[in-house]
Amino acid sequence: MSRAQSSHGPSRPPIAFVVLAAIAVVFFLLPLIGLLARTPWSDLVSLLASEVVADALVLSAIASFAAVTISTVVGVPLAWVLARVDFRGRALVRGLVLLPLVLPPVVGGAALLFALGRRGVVGEPLYEATGLVLPFSIWGVVIAVTFVSMPFLVLTVEGALRNVDVRFEGAAASLGAGGWTVFRRVTLPMIGPSLAAGMVLTWARAIGEFGATVTFAGNLAGETQTLPLAVFVALETNRDTATALSLLMVAISLTVLVLLRDRWLRPQ
Amino acid sequence: MAASTLRYGRLRVVSAVAVIGFLLTSCGGSSDASDEVRVSAASSLSLAFAALGSAFEALNPGVDVVLNIGGSSLLREQILEGAPVDVYASASTDTMAPIVDGGLSDGNATVFVRGFLAIAVPAGNPAHVTGLDDFGNEELLIGLCDVVVPCGAYARQVMSRAGVEPAVDTNEPNVRSLLTKIEAGELDAGIVYMTDVRSASGGVEGIEIPDAVNVAADYPIAVIVEGPNTVGGRAFVDFVMSGVGQEILAGFGFVTP
Structure with missing residues (x-):
């Protein structure tokens, strides 16, 4: 974390910036301190060693990585279209991508229910044709967390694409490279760090998702209960379990974020 | 050149997303008007308490009843953590017990409706x-x-x-x-x-x-002693227990105990 400073940064940051930055750090640190202060350290292992916790952990891992995968597969092309293709209604499409950020997650979950539920606009024909019910299943969890987290990927990658010098792509194309080759060999390496950052943000949002998940997919231990849902239920009965679970989530997320930052997001 | 604009662009987007996210998830501020009565009520009481609140406000001009609706146990946790609440109406005596046992209520809780x-x-x-x-x-x-x-x-x-x-x-x-x-x-x-x-x-x-x-299901109600407006809280609880209050509750299908 501390190694980047020396060679190319500005020599001395304004003192006001340092003070304000410190305030921001404290603001983020305080809730963590509160959590640590309430953590029942001696019972930590026994509180976490339960089947419910293991199930929630596995489900959260599956759902969050599925969200990142789906978001990357469809979100990168969407970001490319938004950044490179000038079409009527582009502002509207971009607004649509922002929708999950604007909607309270619970409302987003209800909207998904009205669209993709068994009686939903799309869900009903789907159910009648295939018998597939998306809510109350792992599919519901994946859909809910993907809906809420994908905007982070699209916005990050679109921003990066807009800042790529298109002359490199033009040069590659003029040398005979096809569209896909240009994207893979020229564009992708240039937006690589941003793509990684977008994937990490998407993962982080997905792993913490609560509102849309509980509203669209419901809450059943071993089926649709992710870690945040388990925390919520535990908070109502056993605060020690809730605290221990929250600490587990913070530990996992911090580990992943810090490791990824060192490996892929290092400024070049 | 390309590399630095790219980095700047990424930072800009990331920070914009972070700012938007923060703005969207942070809650509105609270005001400290002393004529406010803050009532935490169980989800199943939401409509009945909205009606009770309006009736109480009509009888007490200038008084504002602020409802905090949620699951009984979540509301209890908020109060145990020191949330500034004057009245707590729960959907079970079990969820109320820690409030009374912890000395947070003004005396015992009363079952006001069933x-x-x-x-x-x-x-x-x-x-x-x-x-x-x-x-x-x-x-x-x-x-x-x-x-x-x-x-x-x-x-x-x-x-x-x-x-x-x-x-x-x-x-x-x-x-x-x-x-x-x-x-x-x-x-x-x-x-x-x-x-x-x-x-x-x-x-x-x-x-x-x-x-x-x-x-x-017995619904207990209690005045929270550490609330910012215990006088108002007591008046509201008295109103809920009164004939008028019970009549409003009956209109929503509740039974007087």
């Missing part, structure tokens, strides 16, 4: 649910409140009295979210309060649970 449970099905009862026995049917999509909230604990009492092992598909965090899923037709049946069926404006139909297995 409610019974009912089966709720979507309008038209598409799955042809007839009674509690259907809750054991694996084919149906069945929802209950989670056992940690009162409506879930009561529902399980009813189930065990009826001798049915429910094939639950979701344990909802509160009765409102359970009703949303039933109203949307996503669940075939659930167990809610009779008052919820009555107030659900056509989207939900009720099926009675036989008296022999039904459970009476």
Whole structure:
């Protein structure tokens, strides 16, 4: 974390910036301190060693990585279209991508229910044709967390694409490279760090998702209960379990974020 | 050149997203008007307490009743953590107990109203649910409140009295979210309060649970001593217990204890 400073940064940051930055750090640190202060350290292992916790952990891992995968597969092309293709209604499409950020997650979950539920606009024909019910299943969890987290990927990658010098792509194309080759060999390496950052943000949002998940997919231990849902239920009965679970989530997320930052997001 | 603009662009987007996220998730500020009475009430009381609040405001010009609606146990946790609340109305004596035991209430809590449970099905009862026995049917999509909230604990009492092992598909965090899923037709049946069926404006139909297995839910209310306006809180509780207050509650299907 501390190694980047020396060679190319500005020599001395304004003192006001340092003070304000410190305030921001404290603001983020305080809730963590509160959590640590309430953590029942001696019972930590026994509180976490339960089947419910293991199930929630596995489900959260599956759902969050599925969200990142789906978001990357469809979100990168969407970001490319938004950044490179000038079409009527582009502002509207971009607004649509922002929708999950604007909607309270619970409302987003209800909207998904009205669209993709068994009686939903799309869900009903789907159910009648295939018998597939998306809510109350792992599919519901994946859909809910993907809906809420994908905007982070699209916005990050679109921003990066807009800042790529298109002359490199033009040069590659003029040398005979096809569209896909240009994207893979020229564009992708240039937006690589941003793509990684977008994937990490998407993962982080997905792993913490609560509102849309509980509203669209419901809450059943071993089926649709992710870690945040388990925390919520535990908070109502056993605060020690809730605290221990929250600490587990913070530990996992911090580990992943810090490791990824060192490996892929290092400024070049 | 390309590299530095790229980095700048990424930073800009990331920070913009972070700022938007922060703005969207942070809650509004609170005001400290002394003429406010802050009432934390269980989800199942939301409509009745909205009516009680309006009536109380009409009788006491200048007084504002601020409702904090949520699952009883979540509201309890907020109060235990020092939330500035004047009145706590819970859906069970169990959830109220830690407040009274912890000395946070002004004296004992009073049971101000009683409610019974009912089966709720979507309008038209598409799955042809007839009674509690259907809750054991694996084919149906069945929802209950989670056992940690009162409506879930009561529902399980009813189930065990009826001798049915429910094939639950979701344990909802509160009765409102359970009703949303039933109203949307996503669940075939659930167990809610009779008052919820009555107030659900056509989207939900009720099926009675036989008296022999039904459970009476006692709703206790208490003034919170550390609240910012205990005088107002006491006045509100007196109003809830009064004839006028009880009449309003009866209009929502609650029974005077």
